[in-house]
Amino acid sequence: MPIIEVKDLSRDYVINExxxxxxMKVIHAVKNISFSVEKGEVFGLLxxxxxxxxxxxxxxxxxxxxxxxxxxxxxxxxxGQERMIRTRINFVFGGEYGLYRRLSARDNLKYFANLxxxxxxxxxxxxxxxxxxxxxxxxxxxxxxxFSKGMTQRVQIARGLINNPEVLFMDEPxxxxxxxxxxxxxxxxxxxxxxxxTVLLTTHNMYEADELCNRIAIIKEGEIITLxxxxxxxxxxxKKTSFTIExxxxxxxxxxxxxxxxxxxGVSITEKDVMTLEDAYLQLVKGSNEK
Amino acid sequence: xxxxxxxxxxxxxxxxxxFARNMFKFTLFVGPFLITVIxxxxxxxxxxxxxxxxxxxxxxxxxxxNCIAFSSAGDINRERYNNTLSxxxxxxxxxxxxxxxxxxxxxxxxxxxxxxxxxFATVFYRHPIIVTNWPLLIMSLLLxxxxxxxxxxxxxxxxxxxxxxxxxxxCLEIPVALICGFVFPIENLxxxxxxxxxxxxxxxxxxxxxxxxxxxxxxxxxxxVPLIITSVIFVILATLLYRIIFKQVKVLGTLDMA
Ligand SMILES: Nc1ncnc2c1ncn2[C@@H]1O[C@H](COP(=O)(O)OP(=O)(O)O)[C@@H](O)[C@H]1O
Ligand SMILES: [Mg+2]
Numbered sequence: 001m002p003i004i005e006v007k008d009l010s011r012d013y014v015i016n017e018x019x020x021x022x023x024m025k026v027i028h029a030v031k032n033i034s035f036s037v038e039k040g041e042v043f044g045l046l047x048x049x050x051x052x053x054x055x056x057x058x059x060x061x062x063x064x065x066x067x068x069x070x071x072x073x074x075x076x077x078x079x080g081q082e083r084m085i086r087t088r089i090n091f092v093f094g095g096e097y098g099l100y101r102r103l104s105a106r107d108n109l110k111y112f113a114n115l116x117x118x119x120x121x122x123x124x125x126x127x128x129x130x131x132x133x134x135x136x137x138x139x140x141x142x143x144x145x146x147f148s149k150g151m152t153q154r155v156q157i158a159r160g161l162i163n164n165p166e167v168l169f170m171d172e173p174x175x176x177x178x179x180x181x182x183x184x185x186x187x188x189x190x191x192x193x194x195x196x197x198t199v200l201l202t203t204h205n206m207y208e209a210d211e212l213c214n215r216i217a218i219i220k221e222g223e224i225i226t227l228x229x230x231x232x233x234x235x236x237x238x239k240k241t242s243f244t245i246e247x248x249x250x251x252x253x254x255x256x257x258x259x260x261x262x263x264x265x266g267v268s269i270t271e272k273d274v275m276t277l278e279d280a281y282l283q284l285v286k287g288s289n290e291k
Numbered sequence: 292x293x294x295x296x297x298x299x300x301x302x303x304x305x306x307x308x309x310f311a312r313n314m315f316k317f318t319l320f321v322g323p324f325l326i327t328v329i330x331x332x333x334x335x336x337x338x339x340x341x342x343x344x345x346x347x348x349x350x351x352x353x354x355x356x357n358c359i360a361f362s363s364a365g366d367i368n369r370e371r372y373n374n375t376l377s378x379x380x381x382x383x384x385x386x387x388x389x390x391x392x393x394x395x396x397x398x399x400x401x402x403x404x405x406x407x408x409x410x411f412a413t414v415f416y417r418h419p420i421i422v423t424n425w426p427l428l429i430m431s432l433l434l435x436x437x438x439x440x441x442x443x444x445x446x447x448x449x450x451x452x453x454x455x456x457x458x459x460x461x462c463l464e465i466p467v468a469l470i471c472g473f474v475f476p477i478e479n480l481x482x483x484x485x486x487x488x489x490x491x492x493x494x495x496x497x498x499x500x501x502x503x504x505x506x507x508x509x510x511x512x513x514x515x516v517p518l519i520i521t522s523v524i525f526v527i528l529a530t531l532l533y534r535i536i537f538k539q540v541k542v543l544g545t546l547d548m549a
Pocket of ligand 2: 050053054055171
């Protein structure tokens with residue numbers, strides 16, 4: 001049984017436009033997407049702003065009702081069987097919101113530990129453990145409002161891990177982090193995954209997706225346009241093969257010489273992969289919706 | 292055990308978070324003073340003769356109502372803007388317990404405000420405090436607090452469902468205080484409005500409180516029974532409303548600002 005099972009999932013938003021004369025407008029944020037995630041995977045959702053990533057995650061974490069289709073986590077419906085899911089999953093949203101900023105990091109974690117029904121005996125140990133993991137032990141008792149973006153984000157990660165979730169959902173977890181902070185977080189994600197947590201994350205950062213994800217779904221205007229391993233996605237779109245040519249000695253007029261294809265001795269030719277995931281991604285998002 | 296800890300932590304988080312907010316300190320300390328002065332001056336120029344009933348308890352109740360109902364209302368929207376509302380809603384703990392904890396936290400803070408009002412009224416106007424029936428006063432104050440809590444739960448549920456409700460709520464602060472008779476008896480209101488007053492539990496609680504500081508001894512049951520009935524009705528309505536909001540909030544997607 002897959003840990004996450006999404007089938008023909010859609011979500012519309014109805015909004016009112018106009019100040020005086022209200023006009024109803026329907027936004028199709030997610031359109032008939034299907035995918036499944038197996039236990040132990042790190043699965044990535046990639047897409048531009050407004051592609052429907054957050055909407056998809058919200059449906060998966062029992063925050064939002066689907067308009068149509070199946071949305072199952074751990075075998076239960078996320079709309080209707082929330083109770084069976086909520087203790088076993090958790091989520092982290094990027095950005096500075098989602099914490100009680102006037103409380104300390106420790107007080108925040110204590111509160112959420114109680115909302116996730118951690119037994120008192122293990123609660124304080126777990127909080128110390130997590131504070132250490134996100135490197136905030138020294139600042140644990142200061143108010144979150146005095147924290148930098150990166151520190152705030154680390155408190156959120158600790159919050160997301162408070163119940164040792166079987167599935168962790170992360171919506172742009174490294175947004176706003178500096179390169180070192182982002183690198184540390186990626187390490188944490190790898191560690192958490194090694195301990196058995198299935199991870200679904202969204203990101204803009206191709207390098208990150210390439211490094212972390214076993215499989216990736218690229219989503220554009222609410223639809224999945226590609227779903228595969230990072231290696232396969234790159235391979236599929238790489239139509240050209242490039243050569244790096246290193247020239248020993250005199251390099252003058254090398255172009256002419258190459259064109260005439262004479263005197264190839266002294267020239268070493270290495271085959272290299274020209275396509276980065278970023279290139280593949282940009283080509284997919286900008287270009288025609290070829291699958 | 293688990294439920295108690297959810298209730299207690301929600302309460303303590305609420306109080307810590309609220310107390311750190313400057314606007315709340317204003318509501319808590321300056322509010323009682325302003326309302327007491329306004330009511331005190333109104334009293335001087337009116338034909339009413341019971342200072343305790345109309346100034347001391349009037350301002351006290353108004354503040355109590357402000358702090359319980361309106362802080363709870365504002366907090367829901369603050370949490371919505373801060374994106375914590377969707378998080379606590381999606382946590383395993385029962386959302387009703389979380390909200391109740393918040394409201395109880397506000398109630399404790401509101402009691403400070405109530406006593407401050409009573410203190411201001413007594414100190415500034417130096418009227419003797421005459422209470423004919425202390426046990427009745429204490430009991431009816433407790434019932435009034437209970438009525439406020441029930442109303443707050445109802446309002447909090449409505450606010451969870453829609454962010455627009457908060458705008459309407461802010462316009463309702465003064466009308467509700469008047470309609471429920473915090474300031475002057477509802478008999479001074481037009482007949483049509485009085486019917487509305489009768490629906491709300493606080494109206495009856497306030498009348499009970501007034502009875503305890505006046506000479507009259509009749510009318511106890513006439514107020515007590517409607518208080519219980521209206522309270523029970525609001526509890527039932529809130530229970531039904533919760534079933535609806537629990538689903539609708541996710542269908543409408545109004546838990547956060549995204
Ligand atoms: N609460 C909402 N009400 C109305 N429209 C929304 C709401 N949330 C998202 N949308 C719209 O749905 C689309 C998808 O948004 P979102 O899922 O946030 O995308 P992403 O996370 O990929 O940036 C966007 O067009 C966005 O404007
Ligand atoms: Mg998003």
